[in-house]
Amino acid sequence: xxxxxxxxxxxxxxxxxxxxxxxxxxxxxxxxxxxxxxxxxxxxxxxxxxxxxxxxxxxxxxxxxxxxxxxxxxxxxxxxxxxxxxxxxxxxxxxxxxxxxxxxxxxxxxxxxxxxxxxxxxxxxxxxxxxxxxxxxxxxxxxxxxxxxxxxxxxxxxxxxxxxxxxxxxxxxxxxxxxxxxxxxxxxxxxxxxxxxxxxxxxxxxxxxxxxxxxxxxxxxxxxxxxxxxxxxxxxxxxxxxxxxxxxxxxxxxxxxxxxxxxxxxxxxxxxxxxxxxxxxxxxxxxxxxxxxxx
Amino acid sequence: xxxxxxxxxxxxxxxxxxxxxxxxxxxxxxxxxxxxxxxxxxxxxxxxxxxxxxxxxxxxxxxxxxxxxxxxxxxxxxxxxxxxxxxxxxxxxxxxxxxxxxxxxxxxxxxxxxxxxxxxxxxxxxxxxxxxxxxxxxxxxxxxxxxxxxxxxxxxxxxxxxxxxxxxxxxxxxxxxxxxxxxxxxxxxxxxxxxxxxxxxxxxxxxxxxxxxxxxxxxxxxxxxxxxxxxxxxxxxxxxxxxxxxxxxxxxxxxxxxxxxxxxxxxxxxxxxxxxxxxxxxxxxxxxxxxxxxxxxxxxxxxxxxxxx
Numbered sequence: 001x002x003x004x005x006x007x008x009x010x011x012x013x014x015x016x017x018x019x020x021x022x023x024x025x026x027x028x029x030x031x032x033x034x035x036x037x038x039x040x041x042x043x044x045x046x047x048x049x050x051x052x053x054x055x056x057x058x059x060x061x062x063x064x065x066x067x068x069x070x071x072x073x074x075x076x077x078x079x080x081x082x083x084x085x086x087x088x089x090x091x092x093x094x095x096x097x098x099x100x101x102x103x104x105x106x107x108x109x110x111x112x113x114x115x116x117x118x119x120x121x122x123x124x125x126x127x128x129x130x131x132x133x134x135x136x137x138x139x140x141x142x143x144x145x146x147x148x149x150x151x152x153x154x155x156x157x158x159x160x161x162x163x164x165x166x167x168x169x170x171x172x173x174x175x176x177x178x179x180x181x182x183x184x185x186x187x188x189x190x191x192x193x194x195x196x197x198x199x200x201x202x203x204x205x206x207x208x209x210x211x212x213x214x215x216x217x218x219x220x221x222x223x224x225x226x227x228x229x230x231x232x233x234x235x236x237x238x239x240x241x242x243x244x245x246x247x248x249x250x251x252x253x254x255x256x257x258x259x260x261x262x263x264x265x266x267x268x269x270x271x272x273x274x275x276x277x278x279x280x281x282x283x284x285x286x287x288x289x290x291x292x293x294x295x
Numbered sequence: 296x297x298x299x300x301x302x303x304x305x306x307x308x309x310x311x312x313x314x315x316x317x318x319x320x321x322x323x324x325x326x327x328x329x330x331x332x333x334x335x336x337x338x339x340x341x342x343x344x345x346x347x348x349x350x351x352x353x354x355x356x357x358x359x360x361x362x363x364x365x366x367x368x369x370x371x372x373x374x375x376x377x378x379x380x381x382x383x384x385x386x387x388x389x390x391x392x393x394x395x396x397x398x399x400x401x402x403x404x405x406x407x408x409x410x411x412x413x414x415x416x417x418x419x420x421x422x423x424x425x426x427x428x429x430x431x432x433x434x435x436x437x438x439x440x441x442x443x444x445x446x447x448x449x450x451x452x453x454x455x456x457x458x459x460x461x462x463x464x465x466x467x468x469x470x471x472x473x474x475x476x477x478x479x480x481x482x483x484x485x486x487x488x489x490x491x492x493x494x495x496x497x498x499x500x501x502x503x504x505x506x507x508x509x510x511x512x513x514x515x516x517x518x519x520x521x522x523x524x525x526x527x528x529x530x531x532x533x534x535x536x537x538x539x540x541x542x543x544x545x546x547x548x549x550x551x552x553x554x555x556x557x558x559x560x561x562x563x564x565x566x567x568x569x570x571x572x573x574x575x576x577x578x579x580x581x582x583x584x585x586x587x588x589x590x591x592x593x594x595x596x597x598x599x600x601x602x603x604x
Binding site for chain 1: 305306308309310312313314316317318320321322323324325326327328329331332335342389392393396397406407408411412413414415416417418419420421422423424425426429430431432433434438439440441444448476479480481484485487488489508533536537539540543544547559562563566567572575576579580582583586587590
């Protein structure tokens, strides 16, 4: 899913409205408004980055100056003392396992729902889409007990299965329409050539669905990396904290004793992975977001 | 092109593995908990006993008389109304500037450098909400925060040590501002895509009739993307009813005089701090009912208007 093609208006023979100067004034004011908005977005983030290199005293004494000495130590402190390193690793494990799991389950289910005729197909589709509309908050209390009964409460596997199953409806929803649009003739040809259903999926259909898979995977990555509610409820063992949860407890931990330089450093550390993914894939991500959001 | 063929082992095994296992997991971990919650809401369960005592609608009666919960419901409803409206108006306006706010003598053109604005504005959407909350908590800090520093720097001395999140009059607006800040860019990108889907001739016709940009935005662009606006309204509303993560980061205790306490915070503390799981589930059911009512209302009104048109 890439950007929709830009609509090119038909060129008109004569200028229908406005003088060059007036038109330029419109453009300048548009740029001004959008520029102000960009500043409103960027300044708090840049301030966070600069603050992450200051001592706590400096942050309180002169919130706006550049650091007198760039405190890379803040990152070391956040990583080691505040446990951000452990939480980072937990996040990587949980998010990558859950992402693989939900993509595998989601693409397989979407494929069957899109291309097979069987009884109950519509019912299953409705059941899955219903999962998109319920408030997750209603489910977390019982989910807590289900995981406890299974003995996976406060463990990474418990978190992985929860992440994956809660990302499942969106993945199926998005990919079903994608598989429906793929040409059926190629799958037919594969089966005439003697390929099994399994082979057809893995070697023919899945590669063709690559672009759609990538879009959903990126959206899922961002969503899972930023997940907060599920870990806070289902994962209270400090050793198993994920990054978002660790940041929250770091921020509220000792009230006024917080090492603010390290707190800012932790915030930057949490943002960097999603920022990198975003900057690399921003076209695809924005395209996927608008394709998914306009349905 | 769908296929209907004989049931072979190949085909059956694929159906079981591809659909059966994922749907079973989904039922067990997602749908089953929702139905469980509805049942727990009719019990006085604390979460620690092995049996649940059925008490009918007592939890709901209790909630109807619980001033703190009613306050939380009220705050959630305020968020439900204010957050979508402010976000949609702002993001729609910015999307219009991007798509037809450029200089043009012949044709309607977008703004040069628009991809820069899109990339930057979208960015808060990918930052973890809890981190946004933490950052803005620091921005709002009375003595060392960015906001008061800027305001006093502009000569507004009364904002020296102004506690944005510490006063019941400003805590909620300050919170709304953070949520809006997070989502405006995302919806702006959505609307830019939608506006570009409107046929160019429509814009040209409006221009030939002498419509200015403001009129074009209100009478061409807005109706042209009404579907996207409606979907965005529903998403934002559902999100505003949750909003737990922002409030947990900005005002964990519900803010001054509970001015920012919302339903989800009440559910969380009732369940996991007070150990009253039955009551918490009843709150969850109330939240779900409000969500469904809101969604139904938005789509219902849309359908009614389409029928009349």
